[in-house]
Amino acid sequence: MTWLTDFFGDPANWSGSGGIPARLLEHLEFSVLALLLAALVAVPLGLLIGHTGRGALLVVVSANLSRALPTLGLLVMFVLLLGTASAWPVIIPLVLLAVPPILVNTFEGIRGVDPELRDAAYGMGLRGGQVLGRVLVPVALPLILLGLRLSAIQVVATTTVAAYTGLGGLGRFVIDGFATKDYASVVGGSVLIVLFALVVQLGFTLAQRVTVSPGVSRRLKTR
DSSP: HHHHHHHOGGGGGGTTTTSHHHHHHHHHHHHHHHHHHHHHHHHHHHHHHHHOOOOOHHHHHHHHHHOOOHHHHHHHHHHHOOOOSSSHHHHHHHHHHHHHHHHHHHHHHHTTTHHHHHHHHHTOOOOOOIIIIIIIIHHHHHHHHHHHHHHHHHHHHHHGGGGGOOSSHHHHHHHHHHHHTHHHHHHHHHHHHHHHHHHHHHHHHHHHHHHSSSHHHHHHHHO
């Protein structure tokens, strides 16, 4: 508790380029950019594969890669290749980490829609794209959001590793704290990262309540 008081009670930690607001903004920028790029790749791909049934092997490979990717190793490799003049050596590994959960859950969400519901939509005269957009996506939305939430939490946690490459983010408090034996910074930075992840979790929970149809939510609860 003393370490937390020392860290959060120090005015120097609340100002300047190394202060909590600046580091939090850096962490947020890295995380949002990585998640956005991953979603732009994985969501359309998952919708297409789930709807057409073609390319399912890519989903399996993606799921396996998500367990095997050495994030720190990728960070170091991209830093050596691209340098530290920009954030891309951090963003690229984060995107690679974030794509698999989004892709897998989007695919499973679309594929798991009741075939009778799909047939009924076609029977009403809807075409392929209309069936996907008006019927399949609303029903699969809980799983799609789950994939985004899992990726977001992973990205927020892994962005901490960006500090190893000399870039910013909340991880700087942890890495620099260990380097200088400033354990108040280590504990304070860790708490900030955990709180950030909890806020992300809460944000996606609220988003699901707002965007998912009550009928779909009731159906999920009765399964």
